[in-house]
Amino acid sequence: MPDGFDKDVYPEPPRRTPAVEKQTGLPNPADILIKLFQYTVDVPVTTFRDWVEHQHERNRFYYYQQKFRRVPDLTECKLGDHLCNYEAEMQWRRDHKVDQEIVKVIKERLGACQQREGNSYLQNCDKEMNQFRQVSKAYQSRYGDLGAYGSAQKCLMKQKHRMIAERKEATAAED
């Protein structure tokens, strides 16, 4: 993985290399092959990469994450205010994209956990599994079956129907 990752979220697995107990005087062919690979492939590639990085160092430039201001929601817009509707729609679309990326990150964490644990992932990856289940259920309930032409208004109507159904269930449970 590249450098700036969170060590708590992606912990390194404990090393399982056994202690070497050499019983012959012959050299280990694995060591020979590793050294061969190192000198023929690793060293040239690393020196080339270092030279390329040195070229990059000479003129550095940066890119930033764009931060958008929060605008009034669809619920706070008056009925015929189309401008307010447009801004709320754009904000909903940005939030939708952010939520998609969140689900992807959680999924990647689960995949990393499975890769780390190997064959015992079903019992060791509980935390990540629960987190993924929770996040994907929340995503499904909010953005779930909106379809390709989903908009802020359709999402709001979906929420309204969900709340009506919950209220109906609550009154039915009371009776």
Place this chain on the structure above:
Amino acid sequence: MVGMSVLRVAAGFAARLNPFKQGFSNGRLLTRTIPKTESAAVRYGSHGKQMFVFKPSDYYDRRFLHLLRYYILLTGIPVAAIITYINVFIGEAELAEIPENYVPEHWEYYKHPITRWIARNLYDPPEKNYEKMMALIEIESEKAEMRRTQMDVRKLMREKGDGPWYHYETMDKSLIDYSPKSTPDN
């Protein structure tokens, strides 16, 4: 004795090299024991190496492939060279926090230098697109509101008749000539 064997070998070589020259047919004594099997080309109809290969013309195929490679590489090689140069010597941007009191330009939100260049020189800033869309929406909503109010006003003025619309000009009443009906005997 040795000389005889050398002569025989020499005569054999000469016979192999020039089998049809008449000068050696006289030396048949010497050359009788040497066979002349590989002096003429023997062609087999089945298993030998093909001497004259029949195959369909590959001129058009080779011409097509040549032209394909030529036209692809004509722009492909400069484009690949330029992109390699940019990736090696200019490099991609690094992610950083926005400094205090600094508003980045709209192209500074992209990583690759070519994307940044396109965003800077070819595309409009996304804020401009946003504002253009908002301007269109504003114009259309104002038009719709105007039309709605005009419809309401028209309906009310026709109904009530007390507004400035739907006044039909009539003639001046003093111009009416009542003389045809003024006396009962006309």
